[in-house]
Amino acid sequence: MGKPTGFLEIDRKLAPKRAVSERVNDYKEIEILNSTADTEAQASRCMDCGTPFCHNGCPLGNVIPEFNDAVYEQNWKYAYDILSTTNNFPEFTGRICPAPCESSCVLGINKPAVAIELIEKSIIEKAYAEGWVIPFVPKVRTDKKIAIIGSGPAGLAAAAQLNKAGHFVTVYERADQIGGLLRYGIPDFKLDKSVVTRRVEIMKQEGIIFVTNSNVGTADKLANLTNDFDAVLVATGSTTPRVILAKGNDALGIYPAMEFLSQQNKRNASINLEVNHKGEKYHNTNIYAEGKHVVIIGGGDTGSDCVGTSNRHRAASITQIEVMPKPPVDRASNTPWPNWPNMLRTSTSHDEGVERLWSISLQEFIKNDRGELEALLIGDIVYNMKDGKIEQEVINSRKIPCDLALVAAGFIHTDHDSLFDQLISVGVKSDERGNLVANSSYQSDNEKVFIAGDARRGQSLVVWAISEGREAARNIDLYLMGKTSLEGKSVSSFDVLAK
Numbered sequence: 356m357g358k359p360t361g362f363l364e365i366d367r368k369l370a371p372k373r374a375v376s377e378r379v380n381d382y383k384e385i386e387i388l389n390s391t392a393d394t395e396a397q398a399s400r401c402m403d404c405g406t407p408f409c410h411n412g413c414p415l416g417n418v419i420p421e422f423n424d425a426v427y428e429q430n431w432k433y434a435y436d437i438l439s440t441t442n443n444f445p446e447f448t449g450r451i452c453p454a455p456c457e458s459s460c461v462l463g464i465n466k467p468a469v470a471i472e473l474i475e476k477s478i479i480e481k482a483y484a485e486g487w488v489i490p491f492v493p494k495v496r497t498d499k500k501i502a503i504i505g506s507g508p509a510g511l512a513a514a515a516q517l518n519k520a521g522h523f524v525t526v527y528e529r530a531d532q533i534g535g536l537l538r539y540g541i542p543d544f545k546l547d548k549s550v551v552t553r554r555v556e557i558m559k560q561e562g563i564i565f566v567t568n569s570n571v572g573t574a575d576k577l578a579n580l581t582n583d584f585d586a587v588l589v590a591t592g593s594t595t596p597r598v599i600l601a602k603g604n605d606a607l608g609i610y611p612a613m614e615f616l617s618q619q620n621k622r623n624a625s626i627n628l629e630v631n632h633k634g635e636k637y638h639n640t641n642i643y644a645e646g647k648h649v650v651i652i653g654g655g656d657t658g659s660d661c662v663g664t665s666n667r668h669r670a671a672s673i674t675q676i677e678v679m680p681k682p683p684v685d686r687a688s689n690t691p692w693p694n695w696p697n698m699l700r701t702s703t704s705h706d707e708g709v710e711r712l713w714s715i716s717l718q719e720f721i722k723n724d725r726g727e728l729e730a731l732l733i734g735d736i737v738y739n740m741k742d743g744k745i746e747q748e749v750i751n752s753r754k755i756p757c758d759l760a761l762v763a764a765g766f767i768h769t770d771h772d773s774l775f776d777q778l779i780s781v782g783v784k785s786d787e788r789g790n791l792v793a794n795s796s797y798q799s800d801n802e803k804v805f806i807a808g809d810a811r812r813g814q815s816l817v818v819w820a821i822s823e824g825r826e827a828a829r830n831i832d833l834y835l836m837g838k839t840s841l842e843g844k845s846v847s848s849f850d851v852l853a854k
Contacts, residue, residue: 358399358427361396361399361400361401361427362399362400362401362402362462362466362469365396365397365399365400366467367397367400367466367467367468367469367470368389368393368396368397368470369470369473370386370387370388370389370473370476371386371387371389372385372386372387372703373385373386373387375706375707375708378544378707379666379667379707380667381544381667382542382543382544382619382623382667383543383544383547384450384543384544384545384546384547385544385545385703386450388476388477388480389473389477391477391481394426394473394474394477395426395427395429397469397470397473397474398423398424398426398427398469398474399427400462400469400470401419401420401423401424401427401462401469402461402462403420403423403424404420404461406461407419407420407461408459408460408461408693409456409457409459409460409461409469409471411459411693412455412456412457412458412459412460412693413455413456413459413818414455414816414818414819414821414822415441415442415448415818415821415822415825416441416822417438417441417442417456417475418437418438418440418441419456419469419471421437422434422437422438422474422475422478423469423471423474425437426474426477426478431478431481431482431485432482432485432487434478435478435479435481435482435487435488438475438478438479439482440842441842442475442821443511443512443515443516443821443824443825444508444511444512444554444821445475445476445478445479446476446479446480446483446550446553446554447508447537447546447550447551447554447817447821448472448475448817448818448821449472449473449475449476449477449478449479449480450476450545450546450550451541451545451546451817452472452816452817452818453656453816454471454472455695455816455818456471456472457469457470457471457472458692458693458694458695458696459692459693460693461693463692463693464692483553488557489557490557490558490560490561491518491519491561492560492561492562493518493519493520493521493562495521496521496522496523497520497521497522497523497835497836499522499523499585499586499835499836500522500523500524500525500583500584500585501517501522501523501524501525501584501585501586501587501588501831501835502525502527502580502583502584502586502587502588503517503524503525503526503527503587503588503590504527504571504580504587504588504589504590504591504774505526505527505528505535505589505590505591505592505808505810506526506527506528506533506534506535506565507534507535507536507537507590507592507808507809507820508535508537508808508817508820508821508824509590509592509807509808509809509810509820509821509823509824509827510526510535510588510590510807510808510824511526511533511534511554511555511558511824512820512821512822512823512824512825512828513588513590513807513824513825513827513828513831514526514558514563514824514828515558515561515563515828516824516825516828516829516832516841517828517831517832518558518561518562518563519841520828520832520836520839520840520841522832522835523562523564524562524563524564525563525564525565525566525584526563526564526565526566527566527569527571527580528565528566528567528568528569529568529569529570529571529633529634530567530568530630530632530633530634531567531568531626531630531634532567532624532626533551533555533565533567534548534551534555535592535632536592536594536613536632537551537817538551538620538632539613539616539617539620539621539631539632540613540616540617540620540632540657541616541660542616542619542620542660542663542664543619543620543623544663544667544703545660545663548620548623548624568634570634570773570774571774572772572773572774572775572776572777576777577774577777577778577781578777578781581781581801581803581804584803585803585835586803586804586805586831586834586835587803587804587805588797588804588805588806588807588827588828588831589774589778589783589791589804589805589806589807589810590806590807590808590810590820590823590824590827591769591770591774591808591810592769592808592809592810592820593766593767593768593769593790593809593810593813593814593815594613594632594633594766594769594770594809595766595767595768595769595770595771595789596611596612596613596762596764596765596766596767597762597764597765597766597767598762599652599717599720599762599764601717601718601719601720602718602719602720603719603720603721603722603728604720605726606720606721606722606726606727606728607722607725607726607727607728608727608728608757608758608759608760609720609728609760609762610638610639610642610759610760610761610762611761611762612651612653612657612658612660612661612761612762612763613631613632613657614631614632614637614638614639614642615642615644615661615664615761616657616660616661616664617631617632618631618637618640618641618642619664619667628640628641633770642759643668644664644665644668644669644670644673644759645668645669645670646669646670646671647670647671647758647759648670648671648672648674648755648756648757648758648759649661649665649670649671649672649673649674649757649759649760649761650674650675650676650731650755650757650759650760650761651665651673651674651675651676651709651760651761651763652676652717652760652761652762652763652764653675653676653677653762653763653764653765654675654676654677654679654711654713655763655765656702657763657765658675658677658761658763659675659702659704659705660704660763661675661761661763662675662702662704662705662707662709663702663703663704663707665761666704666707666708666709670759672710672756673708673709673710674709674710674711674712674755674757675709675710675711675712676712676715676717676733677711677712677713677714677715678714678715678716678717678736679713679714680713680714680736681699681713681714682697682698682699682700683697683698683699684698684699685698686698712733714735714736714737715733715734715735715736716733716734716735716736716749717731717732717733718732718733718734718749718752719731719732720757720760721754727758728757728758728759728760729756729757729758730754730755730756730757731754731755731757731760732752732753732754733752733753733754733755734749734750734751734752734753735749735750735751736748736749737749737750765814766809766813766814767788767789768788768789768790768813769789769790769791769809769810771789775791778791778799778804781801781804782799782800782801782804783799783800783801783804783806784799784800788813790809790810790811790812790813791806791810791811792806792811793805793806793807793811796830796833796834797811797823797826797827797830797831798830798834802834805827805830805831805834806827807823807824807826807827808820808823808824811823825841825842825843826843828841829841829842829843
């Protein structure tokens, strides 16, 4: 512990952000990297707790107190070595992870938590700047070949780990670019796509093969993969959007949020808008918010991303509606430390301008005589106690203008497409939620087929996807070789420091 009194002397300070008046005119990243001195000061706030609950809060099991201490001691290379042992892509998690580690920080009991995510991002960007991030090319190769279907964070993490073990890895992606929703889901102002490309180029140099525009469910049959490869990992994500079953939901002007977001990512990259993030044709190749009354249905991160993008489009008005009640400003008593807190979260996109409404029932999409959306009929949800039971009632029904509705109500399961059908036909099972089933070793009932990420666990966080990919890779290596040297989540501080 470098500075025992750091948490008493120094306040939490996050990275500065570009002014709203500037950033709404472009799609560049909002956050400005902290100075080295400021990050070292933030790292000094870590108390090096006897029981570091941040480990448990992080799905990757990042060895957080140790890399914090290394940063405070100005030993940035050592901090990078520690961080990269458990996290393949700190440049992703340092930008878009909601940081469950910080919610579990012991300091957070009565003071603002350590700025772990900021420190993580600072470490990896320092590593790139200093040339420490170099391709890992195995000195010895096995004769085993693995196919990975899906190039999101789970697929990429598994590819990196399996290549590290010396296997030959080929990643198949149905879209025209590698990255999954990192590429075609997260806005550039949160995750610049050069960050994704930078990592993919390193992975190519490591010997990993990437195949784009490859829908395994059609042109490349799954049977070919199971015959030609020693193992197949399915990491296709959970990308089937929830549909709002209100009256009038066939109106023109209602779109899944991900189509709206992926189109803007493609515009930024000057990529043709013929097909979406799934390699399918868009419902409309010009979903644009300029001059429109936009209503975003859903109060989560995807909805927030739609707010930021709509602001950059110069929407006439932006409203975000959420069916759940407004959370408290501070941590709710029913989610005490170290649990993930139920509390109000205001993103940088919200700061740019939006009207947020909670406890809202969407009763009808109202369309004109041409079938075009022109308004929403909404009402307020109130809860009453009757005969000892809580009942829900909708009051104050009213119309709000809306000619572009973006559905950001989450994803229900992995896509039930031709690949899904083929997987079922070769013995892979699905569960009651519609996701693919694997055992605790990530192995399906077809022993050659493994499942990881959102395709297995349902919609979740980027850090969970990376964790799933790493754990699946470890189990695939064990299945193929009978033993494995790949690190698992249970890696301890002692194991890391001993390397």
